[in-house]
Every structure is written in structure tokens, then in C-alpha cells.
Amino acid sequence: MNQSQEEQFLTYYEELSDAIFRHCYFRLYNREEARDLTQEAFIKTWQYLAGGKEVENLKAFIYRVANNLVIDYVRKKKSLSLDELHEAGFDPKGDDQIKAQHAAEIRELAQHLEKLPDDYREAVTLRYFNDLMPREIAEITGESENVVSVRITRGVQKLREHLHHER
Amino acid sequence: MNDKFEQYIESAKRVVLTPEEKAHIHAALLSAMRATRLEQADVRVAVPRWFRWYDLTLHPLPIILGLVVAISMSTSYAAEGTLPGDVLYPVKTTVNEEVRGWFAFSSKGQLAYEQNIAERRLEEAEQLAFHGRLNDETRAEIVERFNERASRVEEHIEKLEDESAVEASSDFEARLKAHGAILVHLTSKDAETVDRMPEKSQIVASVQARASSTARQRIKAEAKVKSKAEEPARLAAAKKLKDAREKIEGVRALALAVPEQKIEELSAPSAVPSEGGASLKMMAVVMEDQAGLRTETRLDMAEKILEEGNKKLETGAYGEAFVLFQKAQRVAEEARLVLQARKDFNIEVHVDEHISDDHDDDETPGGEGDAGGSPKGNDADDAVDDDTDEDSHHDDADGSESSATTTSSNAPSEMHAELEGLVKLKLDQE
Numbered sequence: 001m002n003q004s005q006e007e008q009f010l011t012y013y014e015e016l017s018d019a020i021f022r023h024c025y026f027r028l029y030n031r032e033e034a035r036d037l038t039q040e041a042f043i044k045t046w047q048y049l050a051g052g053k054e055v056e057n058l059k060a061f062i063y064r065v066a067n068n069l070v071i072d073y074v075r076k077k078k079s080l081s082l083d084e085l086h087e088a089g090f091d092p093k094g095d096d097q098i099k100a101q102h103a104a105e106i107r108e109l110a111q112h113l114e115k116l117p118d119d120y121r122e123a124v125t126l127r128y129f130n131d132l133m134p135r136e137i138a139e140i141t142g143e144s145e146n147v148v149s150v151r152i153t154r155g156v157q158k159l160r161e162h163l164h165h166e167r
Numbered sequence: 168m169n170d171k172f173e174q175y176i177e178s179a180k181r182v183v184l185t186p187e188e189k190a191h192i193h194a195a196l197l198s199a200m201r202a203t204r205l206e207q208a209d210v211r212v213a214v215p216r217w218f219r220w221y222d223l224t225l226h227p228l229p230i231i232l233g234l235v236v237a238i239s240m241s242t243s244y245a246a247e248g249t250l251p252g253d254v255l256y257p258v259k260t261t262v263n264e265e266v267r268g269w270f271a272f273s274s275k276g277q278l279a280y281e282q283n284i285a286e287r288r289l290e291e292a293e294q295l296a297f298h299g300r301l302n303d304e305t306r307a308e309i310v311e312r313f314n315e316r317a318s319r320v321e322e323h324i325e326k327l328e329d330e331s332a333v334e335a336s337s338d339f340e341a342r343l344k345a346h347g348a349i350l351v352h353l354t355s356k357d358a359e360t361v362d363r364m365p366e367k368s369q370i371v372a373s374v375q376a377r378a379s380s381t382a383r384q385r386i387k388a389e390a391k392v393k394s395k396a397e398e399p400a401r402l403a404a405a406k407k408l409k410d411a412r413e414k415i416e417g418v419r420a421l422a423l424a425v426p427e428q429k430i431e432e433l434s435a436p437s438a439v440p441s442e443g444g445a446s447l448k449m450m451a452v453v454m455e456d457q458a459g460l461r462t463e464t465r466l467d468m469a470e471k472i473l474e475e476g477n478k479k480l481e482t483g484a485y486g487e488a489f490v491l492f493q494k495a496q497r498v499a500e501e502a503r504l505v506l507q508a509r510k511d512f513n514i515e516v517h518v519d520e521h522i523s524d525d526h527d528d529d530e531t532p533g534g535e536g537d538a539g540g541s542p543k544g545n546d547a548d549d550a551v552d553d554d555t556d557e558d559s560h561h562d563d564a565d566g567s568e569s570s571a572t573t574t575s576s577n578a579p580s581e582m583h584a585e586l587e588g589l590v591k592l593k594l595d596q597e
Contacts, residue, residue, distance in 0.1 A: 010193070046196065109175045
């Protein structure tokens with residue numbers, strides 16, 4: 001790994017860090033944990049590359065690493081249901097970085113997202129919060145583009161239903 | 168409803184890292200990059216990107232290069248185990264080692280490379296001394312080559328900043344001190360039969376001088392690191408704690424594999440070349456008194472330092488914690504090399520901790536007799552120790568021996584005080 005490869009990777013970091021962080025955040029609903037896992041995802045990816053291994057799609061690869069880290073993390077913590085998170089103090093309002101007006105929405109959003117099956121939730125968040133195309137999501141999740149598109153459509157549909165019932 | 172959904176999306180997109188968080192991760196990433204550079208330099212023979220099997224089938228140049236490599240590899244391989252005075256030794260130093268140098272790209276990579284080569288020269292000196300092959304010619308060659316590399320190591324360390332400088336200087340210092348002690352032991356055997364101590368100690372003197380200058384570099388770098396208390400320093404300290412723990416555990420495992428020798432085999436060097444050596448002799452006397460002051464004790468010492476570091480970590484003195492963790496790692500590294508010497512040469516050496524922590528070249532004479540091992544006249548250490556005085560405590564029974572300068576961050580000084588106490592005890596008995 002030479003200087004220019006390091007610089008290139010740092011550029012990737014600048015471009016992708018917020019998205020990876022957001023991706024982790026909407027799985028963990030904990031700013032600190034999401035930040036730590038974001039950091040770890042980038043470092044692990046770098047170490048992988050530095051080990052001489054090649055990666056075809058770096059963006060997808062970093063998402064996959066982050067995904068695996070989240071899965072491991074959640075597994076270690078056993079459960080992370082929203083109720084438990086509330087008990088543990090999940091409160092976006094308390095998160096200084098998120099302004100009050102958005103905090104309420106994020107909390108509501110989290111509640112709705114929690115009701116979706118994991119696959120749907122992942123597809124919807126990647127599509128709408130991180131602006132990824134179905135093709136890109138397919139590369140991350142290892143599913144076909146078609147399956148991803150179906151999940152996005154159904155996920156949004158279910159979200160709409162939840163929102164409708166709420167009214 | 169669509170509005171609501173879009174509102175959600177908008178809120179979700181506002182979940183971003185703050186500039187501070189971003190900078191923090193950026194710094195951690197840089198540090199990881201530095202670490203991989205060092206690791207790569209350590210592996211040294213990295214396969215370049217262009218050298219892949221499928222390339223061989225397509226391009227004639229790599230094929231030719233491959234053949235050249237294959238032919239020269241046998242010579243090169245044969246040269247690897249040679250020592251000064253052997254026919255193929257120049258192949259080892261001028262071809263093999265230089266080629267490895269090509270793969271060390273960064274400044275840190277270069278540093279690790281130079282450091283390994285410098286250490287290699289010392290290992291060669293040890294082998295020669297052990298087999299009784301150290302003569303004027305081989306000794307001069309080793310001293311020259313060692314000094315050349317050691318100077319480059321020092322230059323590279325100068326280019327590093329803060330934590331990296333502490334790590335690099337600490338690591339090199341540990342290796343120099345351990346090899347210095349091993350060489351004192353091995354060359355002093357010759358000195359008993361041949362009265363040529365001044366020349367025999369030429370290598371030892373060079374190594375000890377380098378150990379001192381590296382220790383000064385470390386102390387200088389530590390002074391910068393110690394005052395750090397911000398978030399990146401916490402991360403660096405946490406990482407260092409992990410590394411130091413792993414190191415200690417690794418050496419403990421190694422200690423189990425290399426059983427200690429009987430106590431009678433412990434011997435002080437019969438002749439000592441310098442005040443550092445005098446101190447070594449003293450340590451060996453102590454060791455005869457207390458068999459426990461060996462690998463296990465040294466590792467326990469390292470763990471004690473680790474605990475001290477943990478206390479600093481808890482109070483938010485991250486820089487000081489880092490320095491202590493690094494110190495624990497250094498003590499463990501020295502223990503590892505002592506074990507290695509036991510395995511390779513069947514000797515028991517004791518590395519003088521005094522050099523690393525209370526050493527002050529300008530005022531060394533008489534330093535050994537100074538109970539308490541206070542950091543005399545060392546501005547860098549004094550400056551930081553002042554900060555830690557409020558935390559000072561004396562947790563051993565001999566604490567009264569130590570002056571007020573024995574602080575919680577000065578564990579090896581405590582050990583030194585303890586050792587001095589034992590020496591006095593022995594003298595009193597006599």
C-alpha cells in the first residue's frame with residue numbers, strides 16, 4: 001500500500017463515512033456504537049486491502065463489512081428491540097447532534113422500521129436514507145437486483161400501511 | 168402520507184457524523200495505515216502487484232525476471248545464515264538485505280527495516296561470540312555496519328511524531344538493551360581467558376551508547392505525549408493497552424516453553440566495560456539473591472506498570488497511560504529477548520531496567536548508588552513527573568527507600584529501589 005492508495009482510501013472515507021454511519025445508526029440506534037462500528041468497518045477494510053487482497057467494488061465491500069460488524073455486535077448483545085433500547089435510554093432527543101425537530105421523527109421512524117422484516121428494513125434504509133440504487137444494494141446484500149427491488153417496494157408499502165394506521 | 172414519508176427520509180439523512188467524529192475516525196484510520204505500513208515492513212518480502220502467476224503467461228519480462236530470481240535465490244538463500252567472515256556474507260548484506268529495503272516504502276516502513284537489520288548485526292555478533300569466532304576483523308565489521316543502521320534508525324525516529332516516536336524508540340531501545348546485556352555476557356566469557364577486554368567490549372560499548380541515545384529520543388517523545396488528554400489520545404492509549412497485554416501474554420506463553428535454568432548457572436559478567444555494565448553486575452548479584460527476579464517477575468512488573476497505566480486511563484490522563492503501556496510492552500519485549508538468549512545460548516542475562524527509565528547520560532556516574540532511582544536532571548521526565556506527583560504513592564514495603572520522586576508512573580524506579588535495597592542487604596550480610 002503506497003501513499004496514493006492511502007490517499008485514495010481516505011477520499012473514500014470522506015465520501016462514504018456518513019452513509020456507513022447512518023447505516024449502522026439505523027440498526028443500533030446508538031450514536032456511539034454506530035460511530036465505533038463505522039470506524040472499525042473502515043479500518044478492517046483497509047487492513048484487508050493492505051493484506052494484498054483485491055476488492056472489486058469498494059463501496060459495497062465497506063457496507064458488507066459494516067453489516068457483518070453490526071450483526072456480530074447485535075449477536076453479542078443478544079437483543080436490540082426498540083423497547084429494550086428505550087429502556088436502555090434510546091432517545092434521539094438526548095443525542096445532542098440531532099436537532100429536536102428531527103429527533104421526534106427519527107424516533108417515530110425507528111418504531112415503524114422496527115415493524116418491518118429485517119430484509120425489507122435494510123433494503124428501504126439503503127435505498128432511501130443512503131440513496132443507493134437497487135443494483136448497488138444487491139451487491140451489498142448478495143441478493144439479485146430483482147429481489148432487492150421487490151423488498152424495497154414491499155417495504156415501502158408496509159411502511160405506508162403503518163403510517164396509514166397511525167392516522 | 169407521502170409527505171410524511173419524505174419527511175422521515177429527510178430526518179434520517181440528517182443523521183451524520185459531526186466534524187469532530189469524522190476527524191476522530193480519520194485519525195484512527197491514519198494510525199491503522201501507519202501500523203499496516205510497519206507490519207508490511209516487518210514482513211519485508213511482500214510480493215509486488217505485478218508479480219502474479221497469470222502475468223507470467225502473458226509477459227516475457229516477468230518470466231526472465233523469474234528465472235533470474237530462481238537462479239539467484241539459491242545463492243541468496245544460502246547466504247541468509249552466514250556470519251561476518253563467511254564467503255557469502257556480503258551477499259546477505261548487500262543483496263538480500265538491500266532488496267528487502269526496496270519493499271519498505273514509507274518512513275515508518277524504512278524505520279522497521281533499518282531496525283531489523285541493526286538487530287541482525289547484533290544477533291550475528293552474539294553468534295560469533297558464542298562460537299568463539301569474534302576477532303578484530305569481524306568485530307570491526309559488525310560495529311561499523313551496526314552503527315550505520317542504528318544512525319538511520321535514529322534519523323527515522325526523529326521524523327516520527329508523538330505516539331509513533333515513543334513506540335519506535337521504545338521498541339528499539341528494548342532490543343538494544345537486551346542485546347547489549349546478552350553481548351556483555353557472551354563477550355565477558357572470552358575476556359576471562361584473553362585479556363583484551365577493551366576491544367572485546369567495542370560492540371557492547373556501541374550498543375550501550377545507542378541504547379542511551381534511543382532512550383533520550385524516547386524520553387523526548389514521551390514528554391510530548393504525556394500531556395495529551397483528548398479523544399485521539401484515549402484511543403491510542405486503549406490500542407496500546409491491548410498491544411501491551413498481548414505482548415505480555417505472548418511472552419508468558421514463551422516462558423512456559425523455555426524453562427528457566429538452575430540458579431547456579433546465573434553469573435555476573437566477570438568484567439564490565441562501562442557503568443552500564445557495572446549496573447548489570449549489580450543486578451546479577453541481586454538475581455543470585457532472589458531467583459524470582461526473572462522472566463516471571465519481569466512480566467509481573469510489566470503487568471504492574473499496565474495497572475498503573477490503567478489508573479491513568481481512568482483519570483483521563485491518556486498520554487501518561489500510553490507511555491506506561493508502552494513501558495510495559497518494552498519490559499515484556501526485553502523479557503522475550505532474555506528468553507530467546509536462554510534458548511539460543513543457554514545463558515541467563517538480566518536486562519538493566521535502570522538504563523531505560525532513570526538514565527541520564529550527562530550525569531550517569533554514581534547513578535547506581537542513588538537509592539530511589541530518582542530521575543536526576545532529566546528535564547523531560549521531571550516536567551511530566553511533576554504533574555503526577557499528586558498521584559504518588561508507595562505501595563511496597565521498601566517505599567521509604569524511595570524519595571518523593573517515586574511516583575505511581577515510575578514503577579521501574581520502584582523496582583530499581585527494591586533492587587538497590589536487596590544489594591545493600593547482601594552487602595550488609597557480607
